[in-house]
Amino acid sequence: MQLPANFNEQKKPQLFEGLSESSLQALLQRSVMQDYDSGRVLVQQGDNPECIFLVLDGSLKTTRINEDGGEAIIRMLEAGDTCMEAVLFMGIPSPINVQAMSVAKILKIPDSVVKKHVLEDPAFAVNLLRIVSRHYKNAMHQIEAMNIKSPLQRVGYYFLLKHIEQGHENLDFKLPFKKQVVANYLGMTPETFSRTLKQMKDIGIKVEEDTIRMRDSFALCHFCDSDTASLCSRHDQAECEKCPLH
Amino acid sequence: MQLPANFNEQKKPQLFEGLSESSLQALLQRSVMQDYDSGRVLVQQGDNPECIFLVLDGSLKTTRINEDGGEAIIRMLEAGDTCMEAVLFMGIPSPINVQAMSVAKILKIPDSVVKKHVLEDPAFAVNLLRIVSRHYKNAMHQIEAMNIKSPLQRVGYYFLLKHIEQGHENLDFKLPFKKQVVANYLGMTPETFSRTLKQMKDIGIKVEEDTIRMRDSFALCHFCDSDTASLCSRHDQAECEKCPLH
DNA sequence: CGGAGGGTTGAGATTCATCAACGCGTGTGG
DNA sequence: CCACACGCGTTGATGAATCTCAACCCTCCG
Numbered sequence: 001m002q003l004p005a006n007f008n009e010q011k012k013p014q015l016f017e018g019l020s021e022s023s024l025q026a027l028l029q030r031s032v033m034q035d036y037d038s039g040r041v042l043v044q045q046g047d048n049p050e051c052i053f054l055v056l057d058g059s060l061k062t063t064r065i066n067e068d069g070g071e072a073i074i075r076m077l078e079a080g081d082t083c084m085e086a087v088l089f090m091g092i093p094s095p096i097n098v099q100a101m102s103v104a105k106i107l108k109i110p111d112s113v114v115k116k117h118v119l120e121d122p123a124f125a126v127n128l129l130r131i132v133s134r135h136y137k138n139a140m141h142q143i144e145a146m147n148i149k150s151p152l153q154r155v156g157y158y159f160l161l162k163h164i165e166q167g168h169e170n171l172d173f174k175l176p177f178k179k180q181v182v183a184n185y186l187g188m189t190p191e192t193f194s195r196t197l198k199q200m201k202d203i204g205i206k207v208e209e210d211t212i213r214m215r216d217s218f219a220l221c222h223f224c225d226s227d228t229a230s231l232c233s234r235h236d237q238a239e240c241e242k243c244p245l246h
Numbered sequence: 247m248q249l250p251a252n253f254n255e256q257k258k259p260q261l262f263e264g265l266s267e268s269s270l271q272a273l274l275q276r277s278v279m280q281d282y283d284s285g286r287v288l289v290q291q292g293d294n295p296e297c298i299f300l301v302l303d304g305s306l307k308t309t310r311i312n313e314d315g316g317e318a319i320i321r322m323l324e325a326g327d328t329c330m331e332a333v334l335f336m337g338i339p340s341p342i343n344v345q346a347m348s349v350a351k352i353l354k355i356p357d358s359v360v361k362k363h364v365l366e367d368p369a370f371a372v373n374l375l376r377i378v379s380r381h382y383k384n385a386m387h388q389i390e391a392m393n394i395k396s397p398l399q400r401v402g403y404y405f406l407l408k409h410i411e412q413g414h415e416n417l418d419f420k421l422p423f424k425k426q427v428v429a430n431y432l433g434m435t436p437e438t439f440s441r442t443l444k445q446m447k448d449i450g451i452k453v454e455e456d457t458i459r460m461r462d463s464f465a466l467c468h469f470c471d472s473d474t475a476s477l478c479s480r481h482d483q484a485e486c487e488k489c490p491l492h
Numbered sequence: 493c494g495g496a497g498g499g500t501t502g503a504g505a506t507t508c509a510t511c512a513a514c515g516c517g518t519g520t521g522g
Numbered sequence: 523c524c525a526c527a528c529g530c531g532t533t534g535a536t537g538a539a540t541c542t543c544a545a546c547c548c549t550c551c552g
Binding site: 045046064066070071072074086087088089090091092093095096118119120122123125126128129130132133134135136137139140141142143144146147148149184187225226227230 | 291292310312316317318320332333334335336337338339341342364365366368369371372374375376378379380381382383385386387388389390392393394395430433471472473476
């Protein structure tokens with residue numbers, strides 16, 4: 001298995017965090033790297049899971065599709081993210097599709113390797129637990145969002161997360177995916193998403209193409225909740241009066 | 247730790263499945279059993295997770311609550327179910343509330359015990375992975391349901407799951423929770439839920455109090471998907487023409 | 493008897509999805 | 523070089539569907 005030259009320079013994926021060198025090598029030696037074209041389907045609902053996918057470059061989405069052809073986006077993955085770990089342990093055919101959203105370079109770790117390694121290296125098991133737990137947390141947010149939040153709140157909360165991810169100091173940040181995709185992820189139509197973006201101008205958030213510009217760094221505080229506040233670098237300061245932690 | 251007399255007669259909770267006797271004892275010796283009144287709040291959003299809860303008797307719900315007071319039910323737990331395992335591994339304050347929906351007998355396994363035991367017994371780690379993965383699967387279903395399914399389809403799918411859970415042969419099954427609670431879980435108001443139940447009569451599903459009576463055992467097949475079909479005892483037979491596996 | 497909680501029913505308001513059209517940038521082929 | 527089609531995003535008009543609010547019935551219980 002030949003890893004890309006810059007592999008060690010990138011931020012280490014959570015999957016490998018804290019593993020001993022020998023443990024890491026044992027995994028990598030049994031893995032395969034593969035390139036996919038944009039739009040390529042890697043897994044379909046009903047397939048038996050064969051491996052974990054680790055995104056080295058590009059982006060994937062995981063979705064569910066119902067009979068009527070409607071598609072619900074579960075996750076959108078970028079470099080360093082993994083998918084199918086959870087499915088592996090469900091013991092059932094895959095409930096999700098995995099599809100490339102761009103050309104993508106993927107590391108595939110076979111099912112059997114993962115299941116064996118979990119029993120041999122507890123650190124690896126804990127990494128998997130953390131990853132699946134995080135997925136579950138995000139899923140809970142999505143459920144909450146669609147149950148009780150208005151479109152404006154949904155978009156605002158999503159923006160807040162992206163704002164924090166991309167550096168708290170910047171007043172600008174970028175949408176990492178096409179608007180259609182984000183709209184679906186947030187459970188609304190592209191039209192509704194577009195109209196919602198216009199509403200956001202009124203609260204000081206301009207949208208130019210795929211760049212979001214905030215008037216000030218508190219513009220998104222309305223949308224904060226206790227989960228997210230703990231990620232906020234200013235949450236212990238008095239600056240943000242709206243902060244739910246105060 | 248004194249377990250209830252009938253502990254070993256009940257179906258073993260997934261948490262303990264396949265554990266050696268010594269491993270199980272190590273866990274139980276460090277756990278506490280406790281009774282709670284109906285309505286009692288065990289964990290609030292923002293609390294630091296202190297233990298895993300295993301329901302021995304009664305029922306709990308896990309929820310998220312937003313500033314407006316709206317409540318989204320994430321899960322409803324009965325005997326044998328656990329919660330907070332995932333939260334323990336998120337490494338953040340709890341994103342969810344846990345509340346008793348009835349008088350409840352709960353086994354509490356402290357945070358530190360779980361985290362230590364995971365490193366010592368891989369079988370326990372795998373159990374946790376399976377449990378969290380299953381939660382995640384259910385969460386994905388909930389997301390799909392709210393994204394692309396009509397109320398009728400949501401209720402139908404929920405009924406189908408309960409029907410299978412409570413025995414495929416019976417044409418009757420019971421709602422395990424109050425209608426209000428089920429309605430919220432399915433992301434709709436009690437009113438809409440009530441009206442939807444009336445619609446279901448047209449497709450051969452009568453509702454009397456909290457008992458659901460199906461005209462025939464295929465009445466719910468409309469609502470099946472590939473995930474659920476694999477749980478169906480008849481899925482490889484030709485009986486159900488609507489089965490998505492055919 | 494009276495009150496509380498759960499469930500149902502009805503009428504009205506709101507909101508979002510749908511459908512259709514358009515603008516714009518890009519790529520392609522004559 | 524231009525005509526054209528295509529994908530993406532936006533805008534407007536329309537309609538369907540669900541939430542909201544209100545009243546009501548029922549059972550349980552003090």
